[in-house]
Amino acid sequence: MTTASSADHPTRRDFLFVATGAAAAVGGAAALWPFISQMNPDAATIAAGAPIEVDLSPVAEGQDIKVFWRGKPIYISHRTKKQIDEARAVNVASLPDPQADDARVKSGHEQWLVVIGICTHLGCIPIAHEGNYDGFFCPCHGSQYDSSGRIRQGPAPANLPVPPYQFVSDTKIQIG
Amino acid sequence: MSGPSDYQPSNPALQWIERRLPIFGLIHSSFVAYPTPRNLNYWWTFGAILSFMLGIQILTGVILAMHYTPHADLAFKSVELIVRDVNYGWLLRNMHAVGASMFFVAVYVHMFRGIYYGSFKEPREVLWILGVIIYLLMMATGFMGYVLPWGQMSFWGATVITNLFSAIPYAGESIVTLLWGGYSVGNPTLNRFFSLHYLLPFLIAGVVVLHVWALHVAGQNNPDGVEPKTEKDTVPFTPHATIKDMFGVSCFMLLYAWFIFYMPNYLGDADNYIPANPGVTPPHIVPEWYYLPFYAILRSIPNKLAGVIAMFSAILILCFLPWLDSAKTRSSKYRPLAKQFFWIFVAVCILLGYLGAQPPEGIYVIAGRILTFCYFAYFLIVLPLLARIETPRPVPNSIADAVLAKTGSKSTPMVSTAIVLALAGALFAGSIDSAKAAEGSDKPPGNKWSFAGPVGTFDRGALQRGLKVYKEVCASCHGLSYIAFRNLAEAGGPGYSVAQATAFASDYKIKDGPNDAGDMFERPGRPADYFPSPFPNEQAARAANGGAAPPDLSLITKARSYGRGFPMFIIDFFSQYQEQGPDYVAAVLQGFEDKVPEGVTIPEGSYYNKYFPGHAIKMPKPLSDGQVTYDDGSPTTVAQYAKDVTTFLMWTAEPHMEARKRLGFQVFIFLIIFAGLMYFTKKKVWAESH
DSSP states (O other): OOOSSOTTSHHHHHHHHHHHHHHHHHHHHHHHHHHHHTTSOOHHHHHHTSOEEEEOTTOOTTOEEEEEETTEEEEEEEOOHHHHHHHHHSOGGGSSSOOOGGGTSOTTOTTEEEEEOOOTTTSOOOEEEETTTTEEEOTTTOOEEOTTSOEEESSOOSOOOOOOEEEEETTEEEEO | OOSOOOOOOSSHHHHHHHHHOTHHHHHHHHHTSOEEETTOOGGGGHHHHHHHHHHHHHHHHHHHHHHOOOSTTTHHHHHHHHHHTSTTHHHHHHHHHHHHHHHHHHHHHHHHHHHHTTTTSTTOHHHHHHHHHHHHHHHHHHHHHHHTTOBHHHHHHHHHHHHGGGGSTTTHHHHHHHHHTSSSSOHHHHHHHHHHHHHHHHHHHHHHHHHHHHHHHHOOOOTTOOOOOSGGGEEEIIIIIHHHHHHHHHHHHHHHHIIIIIOTTTTSOGGGGSBOOTTOOOSSOOOOGGGHHHHHHHHHSSSHHHHHHHHHHHHHGGGGHHHHOOOSOOOGGGOHHHHHHHHHHHHHHHHHHHHHTSOSOTHHHHHHHHHHHHHHHIIIIIHHHHHHHOOOOOOOSSHHHHHHHHTTSOOOHHHHHHHHHHHHHHHHHHHHHHHTOOTTSOOOOOOOOTTOSTTOOOOHHHHHHHHHHHHHTGGGTOOOTTOBGGGGGSTTTTOOOHHHHHHHHHTSEEEEOOOTTSOOEEEEOOTTSBOOOSSSSHHHHHHHTTTOOOOOSTTHHHHOOOOOOTTHHHHHHHHTOOOHHHHHHHHHHHOBOSSOOTTOOOOTTOEEBSSSTTSEESSOOOOOTTSSOOSSOOOOSHHHHHHHHHHHHHHHHOTTHHHHHHHHHHHHHHHHHHHHHHHHHHHHHHTTTO
16 A cells, blocks of 8 residues: 555545445445345245145045145145054153144144155155154154154154145145 | 565465465565556556456356256246346346446457557567457357347357358368257257357456466556656556556446446347247348457458458457567557557448448448458558558657656547547447348337336336236237236236235136146136246147237337437437337337238238338237226227337336336446545545656
8 A cells, every 4th residue: 555645634545445445345245145146046936836735635544645835745644543643642751852743733633644754854755654653764864753743763853844734624725 | 477476474374375375475466566557548447347347247157057048948938037037137137148248348448459559569479369369269158148048149140150160161061060969050059059158258267367477477568668667667556556447447337337227138139039930030130249340341252251261360360460560669659650540440340340230232232341451451451561661759768758748738538539439339239220220111109108218117007007908909819928927916017916916817727737637627827827828839829820920928029129220329328218119019009001002012811010010910900999998097099008008018028127227226326436436546546656
């Protein structure tokens, strides 16, 4: 930097340099925003992530189906009486991620379990009706979930998440 | 980069690195302590401007590549989706497309500066030749980038340019097939152009490093063309040159932003908003403005091979400039004759550019040949001759002397030449559409559009009425395939609520499927669905409409234009008039006349339209008074319908127009303040050097 002259107006000069530097910094920071923001989902992707409706009537007891919402597999299980009883008999406090079964299903529709079928460990898709707990088994690293989609064994830290959904009628749900 | 630096960082961590990799010393000696001649004028800031543009192009290009699909069936659509759906996609696309033009503006100034001040002369020959290589790489990159949107001009530009190689004797056809990866320009061509378009800018960046290296070995030339002799002749690069360059860049950004936010399509071609169609060539194939002088040279030679050779020679001859102009005096400032011929040469280049955009007929061909001769004569006759016969004026002993002599009598040739160049550039750029002057049709009358000008917004009422007109009239034949129902509720649009847009969508039957049984089925529309097209495919559309497929209307107001002619297109640059498309669409809708004028024959199954090129349109008169009812009391006349539906179609062509202008206003306020601050900072930094 030049230091010699303009000792007569040091403050004015410094102010100018600071103001210019500040304007450059503010402008540069503001200009960054579009370049970052463009990475977020675009409007078409967001619109395509709107709620979907699923007809449950063809799903028999003991059967489960997989639907996709926002690119994620959603397991919809029509649980048997045995599965429900198992899920409710367990001591909630003993679970790695304690949550009661009735907090994971809609009351009056206990036979329907709706969970996002993505292992909470590292994102693989667990296989339904496998493992020791009448629920899901993840083949990647051996996590096991019970008939309520709760983690029981293996490296996964949390239960299979329940997506936002509601019953539109007794045989139809809206996910999202 | 001149010898090992004795620079030592004070920070111990940096010292540790410096001992192992002397990168800070390199940066310090190249961009901080580097002595720069103290008499450089603003023409020298274009080097920094070019570096800035290269950075912007690579940055925006890498980002666009994240969203673009290099496939013949999807490329056009993916570009539209970038502009419509990606956050700030319209901004990034405009920055990149306009950026290419700005890059060439800057490179032409940079090159002419080099010629004027003799920057190519000993010992800077390699520096100059590296520059020519960069320029060639830029041309290749720009061309391939223009192909990527896969519009009509992209496709036919690719066809014409690749066919240049078919002029090569014997091997030509095989080379062209090799370039195409097929028997014609198609998907493999697009794919490889995308790959190469991504690669070449990094090659450019590599050659730029060599260019800067060579520059720092030889040292910068300067307006007086005398080498620095003592300390007094130079100033340190930082802060002097850095601040001055940054001020230059901030001024250049004002021009750049003018295009990005207010005239994004001024330098483009309306035909490129029509998806590529291998069966129809646009009536006037025109390259991007920056290739026009060479295109004019190509067309001036009536022999295919000779034309191609002339065109490439026109560029390659620049490599030999250091030996063609062997005058000892570098700067044209001290060469009275060379100075005059330089400006004649500039005029020749600009006029060649103008001719490149005109149809190759009549006087234009002859003028093209004369100017082509002049172009080559400058290099092959004028410069070698001047080197021998011209008596230069005495050059100053040193740069310091030149600076001292200059103070007091401050001339401002910079300003006047800048104005001349700006006008010439506008002439050049605007000549594109004058070449496309609609033949055999009247010029559409201008309208007063709510969305015109720097603060124009869409008239919501007109958008809503226009949607009604589209739905009840146009939609029976024309698709609107880039518009989703959700768009109707978006900011800057017709102003419907999400609930209204959802209800509007549910009136439509959308084909979906297959369901679990494998069958396609129909369901009510959702906001995410797009307007369904009236025909399942183009063949069906043709069959139902007497052989002419009704075009999709999403982009129609940007895909249609008409020639404005000289000097209107220059005024348009300043007045921001860019409503050729809407004016044309509104005019065609009202241009039907039952009485065909004498001398015009309209074939069976066609209708007379005053404004349609060639007058014979396959579409029957679509609108008549009272056809669509309006709830808001607006007149139910053809004129009102045409205006409303055109406003609506302008919105469908550019749904983010209001956001563009709003952000543009903010950016301009900032840039003006910033350029002002830079100016005063620069003045302060240079205060003791003058």
